[in-house]
Amino acid sequence: MEPLTENRPVNGPVVYGFLRLVRVSAARKAALAASLAEYCRSHELQLSGLFTDRDVSSGPDSAAFTGLLDVLALPDVYGVISPAMSHLGPKAIAAERGRRIEAAGSRLLLVRGPRPAQPSVSRGGPVRRRSPGSIRVLEAES
Numbered sequence: 001m002e003p004l005t006e007n008r009p010v011n012g013p014v015v016y017g018f019l020r021l022v023r024v025s026a027a028r029k030a031a032l033a034a035s036l037a038e039y040c041r042s043h044e045l046q047l048s049g050l051f052t053d054r055d056v057s058s059g060p061d062s063a064a065f066t067g068l069l070d071v072l073a074l075p076d077v078y079g080v081i082s083p084a085m086s087h088l089g090p091k092a093i094a095a096e097r098g099r100r101i102e103a104a105g106s107r108l109l110l111v112r113g114p115r116p117a118q119p120s121v122s123r124g125g126p127v128r129r130r131s132p133g134s135i136r137v138l139e140a141e142s
Helices: 026-042 063-072 091-103
Strands: 014-020 046-053 077-082 107-110
Touching (some): 014 026, 014 063, 026 046, 026 077, 063 077, 063 091, 091 107
Parallel strands (some): 077 107
């Protein structure tokens, strides 16, 4: 008798990582690569490779990004994972690269998404910011 599907090892969707590492230490590179691997593990994605852009002057067509686009053309590739949009390059280059990833039929997954815009001052004075993990608890009415 065959085991249930939940008990079989099943490969998750295939993704490739992309890092932009200009003048960073080996420890920082290892930490970023580990964060991508952990994100993939916790979201049941299969990290099949990691492309690293190290050229500060490279435009949207760097060797690493061109290699990434090449593997996105392979069958059964789900998308690209990156720590943040800034790893795709400066804003204009990152936007262009994001469009090219989507045009290739792939998804762009970010470990840290864009920060929501928050006003720094309200009508009543400065805004008090709570930590992201805090929640306001209201007393229940009887």
